[in-house]
Amino acid sequence: MNEILESIFSINTLAAAIRMVTPIALAAMGGAFSERSGIINIGLEGMILTGAFAGVLGSYYTASPWFGVLLALLAGGILGAIFALFTIKFKADHVVAGVGLNILALGATTWLMQVIWGSRGSSPNVNGLEEISIPILRDIPVIDKLLGTQSPLVYLMFILVISGWFLLFKTPLGLRIRMTGEHPEAADTLGINIKGVQYFSVILSGVLSGLGGAYLSLGHLNWFSMNMSAGRGYMALAANIFGQWNPLGGFAASFLFSYTDAVQMRLQGLNLNIANELIQMLPYLLTIIVLAGAVVRSRPPEALGKHYEPGGEG
Amino acid sequence: MRSIIGLLTKVKNRSTITELLYSLTAIVIALIIGAILIYFSGHDVWKAYYNLFYGAFGNSYNLAQTLLKxxxxxxxxxxxxxxxxxxxxxxxxxxxxxxxxxxxxxxxxxxxxxxxxxxxxxxxxxxxxxxxxxxxxxxxxxxxxxxxxxxxxxxxxxxxxxxxxxxxxxxxxxxxxxxxxxxxxxxxxxxxxxxxxxxxxxxxxxxxxxxxxxxxxxxxxxxxxxxxxxxxxxxxxxxxxxxxxxxxxxxxxxxxxxxxxxxxxxxxxxxxxxxxxxxxxxxxxxxxxxxxxxxxxxxxxxxxxxxxxxxxxxxxxxxxxxxxDLMTIVQGLVILFVAAPAFIQLLSKSLRGADQSE
Incomplete structure (x- = not known):
């Protein structure tokens, strides 16, 4: 029993959770921007997967992991643009198009992996991102173990989540985004470029998810494997809802998931008398419980999932 | 292609036929994109699609495999x-x-x-x-x-x-x-x-x-x-x-x-x-x-x-x-195109526009 409690509350588990939260929190913030502008984004999963693939691809051809990160941002952005095109211009049902995008991303990355590397399982090893140490954080006892030495993308995630919150709630652009998702008619009357705001938000969600994907493949594993995102995009979407469509709330909810995941992995390593299958269920069960408990009290943006035609033509 | 879309606009009222034609158009577009991918990955498009078709319908065993799937x-x-x-x-x-x-x-x-x-x-x-x-x-x-x-x-x-x-x-x-x-x-x-x-x-x-x-x-x-x-x-x-x-x-x-x-x-x-x-x-x-x-x-x-x-x-x-896995790509594309009827409407509009300008 002591062993279990120790592994649940240990600093190492917390540190693992901080690493694992990075891709989920980034995608959850992408979901916040997209949905605040009125576009349901089930496609986060495919965007993470594509980012992970593009990251390894960039590092493979240039030997520079930072070029890989750049390519991941670009690939995520392109996927976001495609999703925006279908949901905004072609008026596709958001959820159906999102599922289509995820299937497309899964097929495309698995297919390209075989075309480029001749293997369906995983890519060759590439240069990953080196961890960095932050001088001040490194010198504080407990903080050192948690945040002293981490992948640069972990620090970047913290900066982005805070700036994302600021952008969404403290700037005129953020106000426009929120207004577009709440009252597109009113926003239209005020002269806000609704479609422009939506394109911006959805492409941004792709870029953020792409970065999350790059962390998955270049942050600690340094290779790509088939369906590497493994449901993180859906978890991010649940975290976004639980976090009330707010990047900070999304981070907190993502952390809850990643912490459970970290505990789950530690428990498996302990050789307890509990079947691994049951331990592995924990994060998924928690997602359901949290979602069922949270949505009762949460209210999505008013015009979420609807198509709006500026000028009242639609 | 153009005749399909021409037909499509004529039967606008008959929704089932229209939907069927929309779906067919979506499949055709997805397969064309698939063909482009096959071409750029350095393979023979004709050989690929011949095998695709033969493997699905070529003989009674293959047809049985299609029904099995x-x-x-x-x-x-x-x-x-x-x-x-x-x-x-x-x-x-x-x-x-x-x-x-x-x-x-x-x-x-x-x-x-x-x-x-x-x-x-x-x-x-x-x-x-x-x-x-x-x-x-x-x-x-x-x-x-x-x-x-x-x-x-x-x-x-x-x-x-x-x-x-x-x-x-x-x-x-x-x-x-x-x-x-x-x-x-x-x-x-x-x-x-x-x-x-x-x-x-x-x-x-x-x-x-x-x-x-x-x-x-x-x-x-x-x-x-x-x-x-x-x-x-x-x-x-x-x-x-x-x-x-x-x-x-x-x-x-x-x-x-x-x-x-x-x-x-x-x-x-x-x-x-x-x-x-x-x-x-x-x-x-x-x-x-x-x-x-x-x-x-x-x-x-x-x-x-x-x-x-x-x-x-x-x-x-x-x-x-x-x-x-190329077929997974085709499936994803089919979903996207079918989910977006406005895409095919735009396509048909622009093709009709091209017809008139000829």
């Missing part, structure tokens, strides 16, 4: 379509079909002394009930708490696969290195239509279920209630329909049909339950339902197409050395 997709596609009728997106087919397969295998093994037909029917029933129960959970969560079924069904997929694996390993595993049950008795196996193809009368069962569901939606008050809740939940409740109950019932029905996917694979193909046996039938079912416009007979046509793509994709991989 079609059968599970009819069930999973129909499951998704049933959910859609009531405005619910059931992505949980994968978890539901695992429960269906597991329950079927356990019942077939446990009651092996029963006579053949009764044993098969009982095993099918067990699969449908297990899938139905698993499907009703997200229905209940949606009705009572509003938790979005897209997320809960995906989470329940992971949990369902882990749970059946857990039960298998701890209570029903056959001794040996592979995580599988022992074989079901001969009497419980569905008989083959063509020897050595593994194509069984499960395909007729699938078509029967299509007829039943089609009848349900067209001729019964329950079917009407389900569609009313799907169109406008508040209005349906105002009209006296208990929307909560309908949502749970719809998800249970959807899960039951998905469960039959697993049942028929156990009784007709694998003859036992094996962990990780599904290559993602539940997910392909989404593409099938979207392409089939969530109508039972549409699902049948779409399942045939996707069955052909899967069977043909295998032969394309074997003989033209093109990874069959």
């Amino acid at each position: 079609t059968t599970p997709l009819i069930f999973t596609g129909l499951a998704v379509a049933i959910g859609f009728q009531s405005g619910l997106f059931n992505i949980g087919g994968e978890g539901q079909l695992y429960w269906g397969a597991f329950a079927t295998a356990v019942v077939a093994i446990t009651f092996s002394h029963l006579p053949g037909l009764i044993l098969i029917l009982l095993s099918l029933l067990a699969g449908a009930v297990a899938g139905g129960i698993w499907g009703s959970i997200p229905g209940y969560l949606k009705a009572r708490t509003g938790a979005h079924e897209v997320i809960t069904t995906i989470m329940l997929n992971y949990i369902g696969i882990l749970a059946t694996t857990f039960l298998l390993k701890n209570y029903f595993k056959e001794a040996g290195p592979v995580d599988q049950t022992r074989m079901i008795p001969e009497s419980a196996r569905m008989s083959e239509l063509i020897p050595y193809t593994r194509l069984t009368w499960a395909i007729f069962l699938a078509v029967t279920v299509i007829i039943i569901i089609d009848y349900l939606f067209k001729n019964t008050s329950l079917g009407y209630d389900i569609q009313a809740v799907g169109k406008n939940r508040d209005a349906a409740e105002y009209a006296g329909i208990r929307a909560d109950g309908i949502i749970i019932l719809t998800m249970a029905l959807s899960g039951a049909v998905a469960g039959l996917t697993g049942s028929t694979i156990v009784l007709g193909v694998l003859h036992r339950f094996i962990t990780n046996f599904s290559p993602g039938y539940g997910f392909t079912g989404i593409a099938v339902a979207v392409l089939g416009r969530n109508k039972p007979w549409g699902v049948l046509l779409a399942a045939l197409l996707f069955g052909a793509l899967e069977a043909g994709g295998m032969s394309m991989q074997l003989f033209a050395k093109i990874p069959s």
Whole structure:
């Protein structure tokens, strides 16, 4: 029993959770921007997967992991643009198009992996991102173990989540985004470029998810494997809802998931008398419980999932 | 191409034909993009698509393989379509079909002394009930708490696969290195239509279920209630329909049909339950339902197409050395294009514009 409690509350588990939260929190913030502008984004999963693939691809051809990160941002952005095109211009049902995008991303990355590397399982090893140490954080006892030495993308995630919150709630652009998702008619009357705001938000969600994907493949594993995102995009979407469509709330909810995941992995390593299958269920069960408990009290943006035609033509 | 679209604009009023043509156009565009990808990956497009077509329809064995791949997709596609009728997106087919397969295998093994037909029917029933129960959970969560079924069904997929694996390993595993049950008795196996193809009368069962569901939606008050809740939940409740109950019932029905996917694979193909046996039938079912416009007979046509793509994709991989995952790309594209009718309308408009300027 002591062993279990120790592994649940240990600093190492917390540190693992901080690493694992990075891709989920980034995608959850992408979901916040997209949905605040009125576009349901089930496609986060495919965007993470594509980012992970593009990251390894960039590092493979240039030997520079930072070029890989750049390519991941670009690939995520392109996927976001495609999703925006279908949901905004072609008026596709958001959820159906999102599922289509995820299937497309899964097929495309698995297919390209075989075309480029001749293997369906995983890519060759590439240069990953080196961890960095932050001088001040490194010198504080407990903080050192948690945040002293981490992948640069972990620090970047913290900066982005805070700036994302600021952008969404403290700037005129953020106000426009929120207004577009709440009252597109009113926003239209005020002269806000609704479609422009939506394109911006959805492409941004792709870029953020792409970065999350790059962390998955270049942050600690340094290779790509088939369906590497493994449901993180859906978890991010649940975290976004639980976090009330707010990047900070999304981070907190993502952390809850990643912490459970970290505990789950530690428990498996302990050789307890509990079947691994049951331990592995924990994060998924928690997602359901949290979602069922949270949505009762949460209210999505008013015009979420609807198509709006500026000028009242639609 | 242009004549298809010309025809399409003429029959605008006849919605079924229009939808059929939209879907065909979406498939053609997806296959063209597929051809471009094949070309740029340095392969022979003609050879690839010849093998795709021959592998799907070339001879009676290949045709049987297409029908074999079609059968599970009819069930999973129909499951998704049933959910859609009531405005619910059931992505949980994968978890539901695992429960269906597991329950079927356990019942077939446990009651092996029963006579053949009764044993098969009982095993099918067990699969449908297990899938139905698993499907009703997200229905209940949606009705009572509003938790979005897209997320809960995906989470329940992971949990369902882990749970059946857990039960298998701890209570029903056959001794040996592979995580599988022992074989079901001969009497419980569905008989083959063509020897050595593994194509069984499960395909007729699938078509029967299509007829039943089609009848349900067209001729019964329950079917009407389900569609009313799907169109406008508040209005349906105002009209006296208990929307909560309908949502749970719809998800249970959807899960039951998905469960039959697993049942028929156990009784007709694998003859036992094996962990990780599904290559993602539940997910392909989404593409099938979207392409089939969530109508039972549409699902049948779409399942045939996707069955052909899967069977043909295998032969394309074997003989033209093109990874069959290309067909996954084609499926994703088909969903995107079918989901976006405005895309095809724009395309038809611009092509007509080109006609006039000539």
